[in-house]
Amino acid sequence: MNTTLIMSGDYSVIIVEGRVDTTNAGEFEKEVMAVVESGSEKIILDCSGLKYISSSGLRVFLIVHKKMLAKKGCLKLCSLQPGIKEIFDISGFSSIFSIFPDKQAAEGD
Numbered sequence: 001m002n003t004t005l006i007m008s009g010d011y012s013v014i015i016v017e018g019r020v021d022t023t024n025a026g027e028f029e030k031e032v033m034a035v036v037e038s039g040s041e042k043i044i045l046d047c048s049g050l051k052y053i054s055s056s057g058l059r060v061f062l063i064v065h066k067k068m069l070a071k072k073g074c075l076k077l078c079s080l081q082p083g084i085k086e087i088f089d090i091s092g093f094s095s096i097f098s099i100f101p102d103k104q105a106a107e108g109d
Contacts, residue, residue, distance in 0.1 A: 017049030020057030
């Protein structure tokens with residue numbers, strides 16, 4: 001798992017690559033929460049490079065979502081691969097998160 005932070009307009013864009021599972025979910029949570037706690041009001045999680053996510057990874061997404069709601073911030077997901085999108089659909093997470101086909105669509109909404 002690798003994350004890269006870039007700024008794009010008003011958004012902090014966190015690019016997630018590889019696998020998010022029980023072995024690295026804690027590290028992933030720390031990295032994303034550091035961005036949340038830095039004061040970012042608008043975050044996009046770019047999942048174009050996300051190849052696998054376990055229930056531990058989904059839990060981190062949910063924690064970040066709740067934290068952003070509590071601070072009246074905005075969290076968007078983009079570029080979910082078909083297999084990852086299916087996991088979000090099956091788990092019901094697709095109805096919880098704002099999901100966009102790509103980063104440009106997420107920024108434009």
